[in-house]
Amino acid sequence: MTKWILMGRDGTGVVAYAMQGPTLIRSAHGPDEAGALAHLAFDAARTIHVGDGAPDTLPCTILPESCTRLPALTQTNPPDVIGAWVRVWIAGALANRSNWDGVICVTQGDVRHWIHVSAGEAVSCQSTLTPQLTTALEGITPPDANAVADSLSRPERLAAHLRAAQVTGNCPAITGHLIGAELAAARPYWLGQQVILVAPEGDASGIASALSDQGVPVETHAPEHLLPAGLSKLAAAFNLTS
Known part of the structure; x- marks a missing residue:
């Protein structure tokens, strides 16, 4: 299944969700996109920005x-x-x-x-x-x-x-x-x-x-x-x- 990430601002920083097809794998939070992705540590084929x-x-x-x-x-x-x-x-x-x-x-x-x-x-x-x-x-x-x-x-x-x-x-x-x-x-x-x-x-x-x-x-x-x-x-x- 496709590995993908959904990420966007949540009021206190940026949250990112690691997905495999329709399944949520894990999430991470950071002060900005780079920080959220670093904490997520997930290789994805696609990233969608909220x-x-x-x-x-x-x-x-x-x-x-x-x-x-x-x-x-x-x-x-x-x-x-x-x-x-x-x-x-x-x-x-x-x-x-x-x-x-x-x-x-x-x-x-x-x-x-x-x-x-x-x-x-x-x-x-x-x-x-x-x-x-x-x-x-x-x-x-x-x-x-x-x-x-x-x-x-x-x-x-x-x-x-x-x-x-x-x-x-x-x-x-x-x-x-x-x-x-x-x-x-x-x-x-x-x-x-x-x-x-x-x-x-x-x-x-x-x-x-x-x-x-x-x-x-x-x-x-x-x-x-x-x-x-x-x-x-x-x-x-x-x-x-x-």
Whole structure:
């Protein structure tokens, strides 16, 4: 089987994955590409760079139709950019779900993306800065359920709700108001949909409980758990399984 490497930046440096066909052999991390490859110590016939090339514009297939690059995703209206790693995670989440239709909500760094998926395509997205704002305002989880409900029903009062929570030192309410306002903005993406949450361990707990309170079917997965299946799907898409 073809030996190949997938590598790209992960926020703290560069991560590289050694692959043999659809099978993940090992991974390594370094401050830059040279460092990651040195730690990986893997001879490969091909290296694919995550985020390489011009982004693909939504709607488009989850994985690229070209077998030479793994670019990010972009959307014109509303303007948005989704990191290329998200494509691998989504592919992993859908590995055993043929023709799945629903919404995948992905937390990547300090951005959360709501992505409508249908017939193997990412159709559209709505993104928010809720994780960044929660950190900046010192919100904590679990979120206050009453705060979620208040801002979900009256998102126009978000700024006033946040000020009241800040003055009283109610950190769970800060998180709750931000999540409530996000759910109000993203309502077309989750109302009546199946939702898969992809986020680092623990980071999705607040929004998962808020969605469950609205009667939304929710599954939660950590990106690293989806990675092996996503890489296997990428190998198949790029004809690297033989």
